[in-house]
Amino acid sequence: MSLILGLLLGLSVFGVFKGIRMYRADAKLPGDLAVALEIGSTRTTAVGSGIDRLGMRYAPLVLRMMGPKRVNEKRRKIDMAGNPGGLTIDRYAARRAVYGALGGFAAFAMLTNGQIFLALLMVAFGLYWVEVGIWAAVRQRRDDIERTLPDFLDVLAVVVSAGLGFRQALDRVAEKYQGPWSDELRITLRQMDMGVSRRQAFDELRRRNDSEQVAMFVTALQQGEELGAPIVDTLIAIAADMRRTDAQNARRKAAKAVPKATLMVTTFMVPATMILMVTAMLLGSGTDLGSLTGGE
Numbered sequence: 001m002s003l004i005l006g007l008l009l010g011l012s013v014f015g016v017f018k019g020i021r022m023y024r025a026d027a028k029l030p031g032d033l034a035v036a037l038e039i040g041s042t043r044t045t046a047v048g049s050g051i052d053r054l055g056m057r058y059a060p061l062v063l064r065m066m067g068p069k070r071v072n073e074k075r076r077k078i079d080m081a082g083n084p085g086g087l088t089i090d091r092y093a094a095r096r097a098v099y100g101a102l103g104g105f106a107a108f109a110m111l112t113n114g115q116i117f118l119a120l121l122m123v124a125f126g127l128y129w130v131e132v133g134i135w136a137a138v139r140q141r142r143d144d145i146e147r148t149l150p151d152f153l154d155v156l157a158v159v160v161s162a163g164l165g166f167r168q169a170l171d172r173v174a175e176k177y178q179g180p181w182s183d184e185l186r187i188t189l190r191q192m193d194m195g196v197s198r199r200q201a202f203d204e205l206r207r208r209n210d211s212e213q214v215a216m217f218v219t220a221l222q223q224g225e226e227l228g229a230p231i232v233d234t235l236i237a238i239a240a241d242m243r244r245t246d247a248q249n250a251r252r253k254a255a256k257a258v259p260k261a262t263l264m265v266t267t268f269m270v271p272a273t274m275i276l277m278v279t280a281m282l283l284g285s286g287t288d289l290g291s292l293t294g295g296e
Helices: 002-016 050-066 068-080 089-112 116-161 166-175 180-193 198-208 212-227 231-285
Strands: 024-029 033-038
Touching: 050 068, 050 089, 068 089, 068 116, 068 198, 089 116, 116 166, 116 180, 116 212, 116 231, 166 180, 180 198, 198 212, 212 231
Parallel strands: none
Antiparallel strands: 024 033
């Protein structure tokens, strides 16, 4: 029974990572305008894995149980994650159904053997395995974007100052970059090509990304446009603010790391060192350890 459960869980985990290709996606924009978007390489196609095909018939039931509000929130989260592994809201629901069934079956099998802790682990697997993948993808994508954004803005400022229009400069610089930030810019440019205003397109850019730096970039850009500030000065100021924020975050992380390292040293290394020292002293002195423990 344990071997069968292990194989089932292994196949389910393998299904998450199966298949990566390019694809086209639809985006809901203000005014119910559906725009076919050319997406970059970090958004992957919805290639159906065995897990997806197995659970697709139950996906509508899962979506109905979630309700419209949670479905919209989850769709936005998947969008922020960059559709990892071709994940869509329907495939999310299909995987929730399959993993939930596997987790429930495995939990029942563990309970019949009296293994309560393993049963709880199987329940957690069924409920949160897909969520963990989305959370990790959102975090990785945010880190990649925030690492790229300051240098991108510096290059964009140089291109704009050379006389190229902002729209053309954005397109030109985006071609030189690869990764999630370049993909997001291509989406924004595609939306503007289809008639969406620049403000709406950048509002969508901010909505798709769980990043303070992206929000800062969009807000400063829109405020500069409203106030009539030179776009080059605005881009340079945004890049400087982002680097300052990165430095502050690095110092904050370093400050948090010191107490953690101290705790680890105090909890594990100091007692272990004391045990080694005492043991070495006892062995070196030729003390009879049996007499210390009351043995003969």
